[in-house]
Amino acid sequence: MKRLQLSLGIKILGLVSMLTAMAFLCLFVANSYWMRQITIHQIDRLGLRVSDLLSMLIDGPMRRGDNQGTHEQFRIAGELYGDILTHMTDFRGNITYSTESGVLREDLLDLYDHEKIEGMLEQSLKLGMDAGVLLELEGRPYYLRVRSIANNSECHHCHGTSQPILGALFEFQDMHPDFEKLRTMQMYGGGLALGCLVILLTTMLFYLRHRLLNRIGELSKISREIRQGNYTADFTIRGDDELSQLGRNLSSMVHRLQTAEKYAAIGEFSTYIAHEIRNPLFAIGGFANTLLRTPNLDSTSMQKIQIILKESTRLDNILRTFINFSRQLDAAKVSVEINSLIRQVLELIDFGKDAPEVRTRLFLADDLDLVLGDPELIKQCLLNLIKNALSTMPQGGYLDIRTHNGVDNVVVEVTDTGEGLPREVLEHPFNPFTSLELAMTRKIIIDLGGELHLESNADTGTSSLLRLPKYKKAKGARDA
16 A cells, blocks of 8 residues: 555656656747747848848949959958958859958859858859858858849949849858857756746645645555554544545544444344343233232232333333334435424423423524435434433523534534533433433434534533535435
8 A cells, every 4th residue: 555655646746747847848948949040030130231231332333343442342341240251252153252352263162162052152143042041160150141143234334234143142140159148048048947947846746745645645544544443543634625525524434334333233232132121021011911900909009010011111112212223214315494393393392391491592594405304303303402402401591403504414503501411421422321312313313314413511501513414306305
């Protein structure tokens, strides 16, 4: 069982950790990708502006056929943009102008032996293009911007009309410093994300362990104790959530099973004793009836025989109650209106004779739900509880009866201001050998699916709390 518990904890904690780490990793990768794409987009926009600026710088000298002026403009561009290397080729791919004077008249592909550059050069000279691409040269990242130079009409006086494209402008921007900064930012972001991940995981795992796994382990530990025979173990755990409710429900189930087991043992014993006593008791009653019919019987003897018959009948009723206590009740399952039953029970009691100094106060809820049960058995339970309350108020007092709706039950509370139950009854209030009426009442309530709780002391009196299940139009149920 312990291995199963540990396995459950490892699975839950491992799954939560893995999913959280994967979520953070995906966010980190996506954020890095987006930052890289934004950087490239910004560089592409910058390259386009630099290309436009260079075109503006060299446009004037080139239109005039001022070769020296064009070289001067490239020199100025090299000073303005030191991280951008710019070459202009002719329609053959030879460098005619450059921000680097030492590469003039060289073939561009001799300087850059790269497949992408070769493809872009061919396309720019034949089809024309205006695009950018990220590539790696000599182990460093570069952003290359290529723009074809069309042979416009104003250039025909120098270059003629045979070539539709005069050449191409190549801008190589060193991306290493930018990517280094980007990488640094990504490392800082990754470190921050990792720190947040650790904090989040620590918080989540701490919460899961203390609010879920430890409580599940506690339930498991208690269940092992009960399996080993310790029925006093309590499933109640801290909190007010589903696990706490589960613990309370399990405690109630174990308590009911324990009570049922005890009642079964008491029932078997009571049935045996009752049958053994009823046989001679039947004989005693029979002989007493025979003696009662004896002629010329004096009044003293007749009085004694009548006492024997009366006590035999009383003892037989007690034994019959014990036998009924041991049997399974044949309870009806109908809807019952509790407030109406309470009023009916109070009408059965002659307060003027049995409790002249007791004042009854009713606090009955107007919107009380119906309960599911047997009206006659519930009436018997209410009568027993009220009689029990009256027995503790020989000098008078107040008998209060309250009703209200619970979460899934209807609550009836019978309280008094009496002297409290006797000590021998209070120690075992539901033991049939100390209080048969209370024991029978509790057995009926449990068989009906309810609960009965009793509190009593000499200062505040006795309080009986009765909970009965609500009527929910269950299949097979009918209205009373």
